[in-house]
Each structure stands twice: as structure tokens, then as C-alpha cells.
Amino acid sequence: MRFFLIDNEVLLKSSRSEIGGKGWGLVRLKKQGLNVPSFGIISTEGVREKLWNTDTDFRDTIITWCREILTYSPSKKITVRSSACEEDNRYHSFAGKFLTEVITNTEELIPTLDKIAEQYISTMDKEEETISVGLHGLAIILQEFVAGEISGVCFSTKPMNANPQQGYCEMVIGENKLLVDGETQPTRVLFNPSTGEIVDYQEGHNGPQSLPEQLLAELSKGLLKMEWDYRTAVDMEWTWDGEKIWFLQVRPITKVTPSMDLYPKECMTCWFFDQRFIEPITPITRTTLIPLIFRKAIVESMNMRGKTATFEPYYFGGQVYIPHRAYFDLLEGCPKWWLSSDLKLLFPDNCGCPPKQMKLLGIHFWLDAFRSLLTHWQDSIFVLCRWEQWKKKLLKKLSLWNEAELSKLTKEDWLKQWEQWQELSEEFLGIHRWAILWSSYVYRLGGKYIVRGKEGQYPSITTWANYILTSYLSTRDLKLLTLLRTEYSHRTESLDFISPRWEEWLSGEAQNELFERQLLEEKRDISPPQLQKRSNAGLLYRIVAKFIHLREEQRFEWEKILNVQKKLLKEAGKRLVEKGILAEINQVWFINGQELIEAFIEGKAIHLKEVSERQHQWCV
Secondary structure (H helix, E strand, C coil): CCCCCCCCCHHCCHHHHHHHHHHHHHHHHHCCCCCCCCCCECCHHHHHHHHHHHCCHHHHHHHHHHHHHHHHCCCEEEEEEEECCCCCCCCCCEEEEEEEEEEECCHHHHHHHHHHHHHHHHHHHHCCCCCCCCCEEEEEEECCCCCCCCEEEEEEECCCCCCCEEEEEEECCCHHHHHHHHCCCCCCEEECCCCCEEEEEEECCCCCCCCCCCCHHHHHHHHHHHHHHHHHCEEEEEEECCCCCEEEEEEEEECCECHHHHHHCCCCCCCCCCCCCCCCCCCHHHHCCCHHHHHHHHHHHHHHHHCCCCCCCEEECEEEEHHHHHHHHHHCCCCCCCCCCCHHHCCCCCCCCCCCCCCCCHHHHHHHHHHHHHHHHHHHHHHHHHHHHHHHHHHHHHHHHHHHHHHHCCHHHHHHHHHHHHHHHHHHHHHHHHHHHHHHHHHHHHHHHHCCCCCCCCCCCHHHHHHHHHHHHHHHHHHHHHHHHHHCCCCCCCCCCCEEEEECCCCHHHHHHHHHHHHCCCCCCCCCCCCCCCCCHHHHHHHHHHHCCHHHHHHHHHHHHHHHHHHHHHHHHHHHHHHHCCCCCHHHCCCCCHHHHHHHHHHCCCCCHHHHHHHHHCCC
């Protein structure tokens, strides 16, 4: 293992666990082609062993590198700073917790390394309270110091009172230290990240009176590149040396408070949708998949109660919100004791809606329910039969699907395929609506007592799939990898078309490491649960488990359709790039359904500025 990483080949193949959060940010900046001052990183293992004190060859290597930097660097300085694995992750930045020092000669290097290591131990002992972490997880960055004429910190959206259409920048004359330490009055700028145009300019006592031409435009380009790389809003530390911008640091913005202007004007909830779309919903999904779900889950369900949906889905924070009153209308007259635990969450005591009393017996509710059962008896009463019929239909359709032939499809054939898969999704949602009810009813009417303590004997399809995945990540068993690719490649955590499928995570070892890093950042356990192989449980148990697991089984099958549609969309994106209508394939997620059809079938132009703005808004 290399303990001091300096050349691009080694750095670009390194992992976050080797070089820490700040180091990982520098590598990502380099990968995006942005200007980054020369740097080297003492790896976490090198820091843990304090090799600068114990290994003469290692000490000579880092001193020689520093001497070269001090010789040719105009500033004659080197920045030495921590790069802990805990730093700059998606949920916690640890900003200002650890040391950053500047040295001007090699004699200062070793004492500075010792100082940073000791301060890290002291800080982490306080953070962890009872657990001493030692030097585990700390790397140290050595980086050429750039003496900037103007320096600052740039955010792809303002953390407080945020508006996705407005980026925010604070800047000072000279270097960043005073700004970071909070000891100055900077110039503050609000700007449009998609164009670099200034929205508001507040000159500070220590900030520039005006900005060099194209400075904000170049900063905006860097922000958009990095927020897409991180798939979230970011802040970047930078400096301008009179000729070009140097990027010194990048990290996700860990908390954003939205502007009050963006909040819905009435009481709303994202219940139901937030369980299926755990990330912001892209424009292509908003305009193709969400209307189907909304119609089947909300509009038609309200019609069964004799109600009319007079509203459209509202988007806040990238998520679908439905007026709370819609659920009052849907469940009007329903006894509160009959509601499942998750449905009860819909009616908290501190809700801002006008108070409504839930009925004790709910005669009107039961009459409507009985009427709906009679009207939709084939789907509702024989839901298992309808489900098996639909699965056979899906299996037949999948047997005719050939991904290798995608590039040979004509525009008309592509559109026909898309519409057929959409129709199959609509049929699914009609069945799924009743399956959710039966799954809930069977569980609450005694099913939970029958399956209690036996989940490991007859796990649901999703539990089993997750078991296979975590087992593979723990063991690297190639048989499990083959099983994942053949049986579970379509699985996804979120139903949005942009969301990664397991086959994308498992497309190579590098992707596996990326998946593990994401799990590590989110602090999720990747050790496999203790499950037994599916056993021949008793008939009653298997029937009850079938109903209880029905909702999960149905999502598992539906994800196969969404996976095919994602591949159709990627093929469309590829062709639109070839025609010059889109700049890159990923932009296909940020056009709407109508734009897709008009561009793909009719060859109409798409306003790429609007696409870029949607992509930025999605990241924020």
C-alpha cells in the first residue's frame, strides 16, 4: 500500500477510506477537470502509524516533495490540513473542528504533522465521549498554497432561506483565512448558478468592490459540475490568483432551510410517496410515472368515495405532496381504531387542518367499502388470481424483451415499446391498490400473530434479496454476484427512473467500492442478517405470509418494468445526444415527457438552459 499519494494515477484510484473526506473532495475536483493546486496525501494508514516519526524513507519522501513545492511555488508556502474520514460527508461536515496550518520551510513539517494528529485525537475523543478513536480514520493533506487576489466560499444555494434558483457567495480581498475564521466583513453575492448572472450584490468592507469579468460564470460552472458529481447541493472554497480560479475544497451542504415562499399554502403531506421515492423526483418521472400513480392511488380512490380530486400534485423539496384534506375525504367516516399504524400517522393531534371527528362505527365508510368491493370484485376479492395472471403477462413481455436490440429500434418501435410498458404499469397499479388493502387487513386481523417469530423461515422477496446483497458485499462470493446479476439486477432503493439499479452498482469492482462508500457515509450496516433458507412452512403460514408479503412482492415485480423503461430512456438520451439535441445522456432525466416525445419522434429542439436549471434544482 502507498502511504504518500501524489501522482494522479494513484490518487484517482484511491478510496475515501484511504484519503479522508477532504482528500476525497480534492480527487473529485480533479476528476471533473477543475483547477486544483498540487497536493499530496498521507494516507490513513500512514498517519495511524505516524510514519514521519518511525520510517526514515517515508520522512525523506514527504520532505523532498515539500522542498520541491516550496522551490517552484510563487507563494513559497504549503498548507497542511486534516482529512478525516468523518469530514465533509453528506450528513456532517465537521467544519472548523480540525486544524489547518501553513508552513514556509521543511523544518516546520514534522512538528506540524504531530500537532494536527494530536489535535485530531483530542477533538474526536470529545466527539465520541466514551470511545477513544486514536488516529483511526485520519489522513493529512499537504497542498501548495496559492496567494489569491480574491478568495471566497461559494454555495450552490444559500443554506438559510434557500431558493434553488439562487446561489450564494462570500468573498474577501486576499486569502481565505479571515473569511473562514469569521474575522472580516466580506462581499456577499446572490447569483443564478445556471447563468452566473448577479441577483444581488452587497459590498463588504474587506471584500471586492467589483468582480473580474467571467469570475461568477466560472464559479457557476464549477458548482454545477460538483453538485452533479455529489448529486446534492455543495459549497466550494476557492481563490482567484489574477488569472484563473483555483478550487481548494468541496463538500456537500449538510443542511438547507428553504425560503418560506417555497412552502405549500395549505396543509399537505408526502405520505405514501416518500416511502417510494426517497430522493428528489426528476422531471421525466414527474411527467410520466407520477401522473399514473396519482390517478390510480388518489383520483380513482376518491371517485370510489364519491369525491372529486380538484388538485394536482405539489412539489416541495423535490417530493410529491398531496393536500391533507384529500386523505380526510378518502377515509371519511372510517373508525380510527381500524386504521393501520402508518395510516394513523396521517391524522396527528397537532395537525393544522380544521378538526374533524373520526367516527366510532363508520357506517357510511363500510357501505362505500362494500360498494367498491362489488364494483371491482375481480380485482379486489380475487386479488391473488389477478396478480398471478398479471405476473404471467409480465413474464411473457419480458421474454420478448431484448436489450441488445435497443439500438436497432426505429423511433416508432421505441414509442410503441414505451407505451406498452406504461400500460402494463397502469394495470399493475390497479391491482396493487387492492393488494395493499389485503396485505394490511390480513396482518391486522391476526396474521401478525401467525408469522411472528418465523420471518427468518419464510422471508419476503425483498428481505431475501437484501440478504443476498449484503452477503455478497461481506464475502465477495462470485456465486452470489452471479445470482444478484441474474435475479435481482432490477432492484432499486427509489422508484425514480434516475435511481441506480443494482446491476449498475454491480457492473464492476469500482462500482462495488462506490456502493460501499455510500453505505459507509450513511453509516448503514452491510453485514448480512441471519436468515434461514426458505423452508416448506405450513399451509396456513404460507397463505398468510403470501398476503402479508404481497405488497413487497408486487414492488419487486414492478421494478422490472421500471428498469426496462430506464433503459429505453437511456437509449433515447443517447440518440438525442447524437442528434445534438442534448449535450449529454444524463440530461434525459431532466426533460419532461412531452419534450421527450417531441424531440425523439419529431426532432424538435430542447431549451438546454431550462434543462440545466432543472438539473441544478434537483440537486439542491
